[in-house]
Amino acid sequence: MTDEWQAAGRYTPRSDSWLRSFDLEFSKELAARGLIAMTYPKEFGGADRTHVERLAVTEELLRAGAPVAAHWIGDRQIGPAVLRHGTRELQEEIVPRIASGEAVFCLGMSEPEAGSDLASVRTSARAVDGGWLVDGHKIWTTQAHHATHAYLLARTARGERKHDGLTEFIVDMDADGVTVTPIVDLAGEHHFNEVRFESVFVPSSRVLGDVGGGWKQVVEQLSFERGGAERALSSYPVLVELLAASARHADDRELHGVLGELVARLAVLRRLCFEVARAMDEGLAPVQQAAALKYLGNAFERDVIEALRRTDLCRDPAFDSVFGQALLASPAFGLRGGAAEVLLSLIARQEAHA
The missing domain is CATH 2.40.110.10 (Butyryl-CoA Dehydrogenase, subunit A, domain 2)
Incomplete structure (x- = not known):
């Protein structure tokens, strides 16, 4: 679908697409193809798929820089929160509307x-x-x-x-x-x-x-917010450009070394995403694991941008929009979903109870 829409000029891939690229029709088309609410029960419009399966789809959407902001918050965390804690009445009212792309949260x-x-x-x-x-x-x-x-x-x-x-x-x-x-x-x-x-x-x-039990519920909900692939792939279009450049600069050993480190870190982050998704499939709320993923993922996202900044490529007009777009978005990477100090305190609590 993303290839079809790009070829037709329906959207241009960009950094931070899950937050900044809003296209309700795109989200509704995803819903029609069963790619929203994948983990929700079928009785509420979902597909009864696993969080690991959902991870595979969301990774591809983020890698494509697709315009997914219209449904992202509702699908990622509000639907699961309502399914876990909402009354039957609230579930029947809200969850099918998220699954269809009708409700935007x-x-x-x-x-x-x-x-x-x-x-x-x-x-x-x-x-x-x-x-x-x-x-x-x-x-x-x-x-x-x-x-x-x-x-x-x-x-x-x-x-x-x-x-x-x-x-x-x-x-x-x-x-x-x-x-x-x-x-x-x-x-x-x-x-x-x-x-x-x-x-x-x-x-x-x-x-x-x-009533009055919101703190415990919101901490649980934040594991859904912090534990997804978007915490590592917000600047992925920059990494794509760097990889393409490395093929044209085969003798640039410094660039290849930086890229090797970034690709290795991305592999680790993808594994962390998988572990968080698997924990969710077991009915857990992996609060500390999600916090670790967000903390490490944000650092990775910024380092991808910094890697491009250290080269002459960001001065090339062909790279200017990709670099500038990601650079302007980057100050928010370490703030949304919790600042680094908050995340480190959550991780420290896990270590204290280990």
């Missing part, structure tokens, strides 16, 4: 001044007849301007620890009181947003899991 997690401290949530939800009223402010909300739904983490009670009293919700983005404001990035592109919630009514049926 954004993540209402990050907040101003909170950095990577996800537990410092100020957005609040108070109980009212039939549901909850939400007030708060989220930031860096990818594709919120296209989204039909938001996953939202809000505080429903105050506890002794800041991790207590958090609850997950599914919110309609067209609900009264939801306002989306664009954030334009260094590349002049609009995929980030600020989202404000002002007395937004959320029905009780849209609570995901247990």
Whole structure:
């Protein structure tokens, strides 16, 4: 499919395609071919395939730089979270719409001044007849301007620890009181947003899991977010150009040495992706393994770009757009999904309990 669409000029491969390349029709075509919701039960529109099988498909889509941002968040983590923790009513309402490419999700997690401290949530939800009223402010909300739904983490009670009293919700983005404001990035592109919630009514049926049990659930969910191939392949188009250049510069031993190291690291990262997918197939939530993959994968993505920067190739007009595109996207690699310090603390806990 990707070859067909590229040949027809439907899309141009690019770095960071899973975050920046939004094409709802492409996602719906993938859904029609059974390539979204692959691991979901058939009764909800899925294919009952394994996470390892899904990994093979997502790797190929990322390698092709395909425009998959419309379905990526919903397919990757919201569907699995609803299947694990949602009521039957919520599963029947939400999961088939993700599987068909109809529902587009954004993540209402990050907040101003909170950095990577996800537990410092100020957005609040108070109980009212039939549901909850939400007030708060989220930031860096990818594709919120296209989204039909938001996953939202809000505080429903105050506890002794800041991790207590958090609850997950599914919110309609067209609900009264939801306002989306664009954030334009260094590349002049609009995929980030600020989202404000002002007395937004959320029905009780849209609570995901247990009221007040959101922290444990969101940590589990982050293993789906951090543990995929996108954590190592965001700058893959740059690596492709470097490999092509190496064939034209057969006597450049330094370039070949750098590429050899990068290819070896990529092989290790692919193995880590496989191990995370296999753990998910066993019903586990591999929080620490996913954190390790994201930490190492982000470093790899940046080093691929740096390898091109150290050569004269980035000054060649043929490489300029590929290099510039990846370079402008790279500051976010180590932030989204958790900063390095957060990931290292998760990995350290695993070592402490080993």
